[in-house]
Amino acid sequence: xxxxxxxxxxxxxxxxxxxxxxxxxxxxxxxxxxxxxxxxxxxxxxxxxxxxxxxxxxxxxxxxxx
Numbered sequence: 001x002x003x004x005x006x007x008x009x010x011x012x013x014x015x016x017x018x019x020x021x022x023x024x025x026x027x028x029x030x031x032x033x034x035x036x037x038x039x040x041x042x043x044x045x046x047x048x049x050x051x052x053x054x055x056x057x058x059x060x061x062x063x064x065x066x
Contacts, residue, residue: 044050 045054
């Protein structure tokens with residue numbers, strides 16, 4: 001009976017360690033995905049057509065008559 005308790009305890013410790021590693025890996029993948037999305041968004045926003053549209057929008061908003 002004592003041996004079963006030791007086995008269960010060891011199993012619980014190993015399972016907790018395995019989950020901690022998976023959590024770290026999930027954060028790493030999430031961080032890489034966020035960086036990739038940020039780079040793509042930066043390229044889109046700094047493209048000529050989008051930058052021109054944003055500039056026109058801001059200029060129109062600042063020149064509005066109240």
